[in-house]
Amino acid sequence: MHRAERLGRQTAPRPQLIVRFDVRKRRYLFLKFKREFQLYRSILADPRTPKLAKILLGLAVAYAITPVDFIPDFIPVLGHLDDAIIVPVLVYLALKTIPPSLLKEHRQAQARYGSAHHI
Secondary structure, eight states, X not given: OOHHHHTTOOOOOOOOOSOOOOHHHHHHHHHHHHHHHHHHHHHHHOTTSOHHHHHHHHHHHHHXXXXXXXXXXXXXXXXXXXXXXXXXXXXXXXXXXXXXXXXXXXXXXXHHHSSOOOO
């Protein structure tokens, strides 16, 4: 009980954070990202993966980890928005060029072994 309530006064409701990002959700997202990253690594290592997919996935990883940007980060909104758009688009395009049977095979191996397994 708050001091104001003990004294019989009305208290204003406490402001709540608009975005609540609890620990469980962060852990889930981290583990999902880790599984996807391991899947992409195993797909890149597979000789049956088309060269275009390997190039696109390589570009996505390189763009995500290098400090070079098309739009500098000091420009408000646009600076960080390019990272949030370019990397997922490159990954999406890469996954579209991979044969569905190969992708399914790697996902099943990942589920079976608990992590990405080189097939």
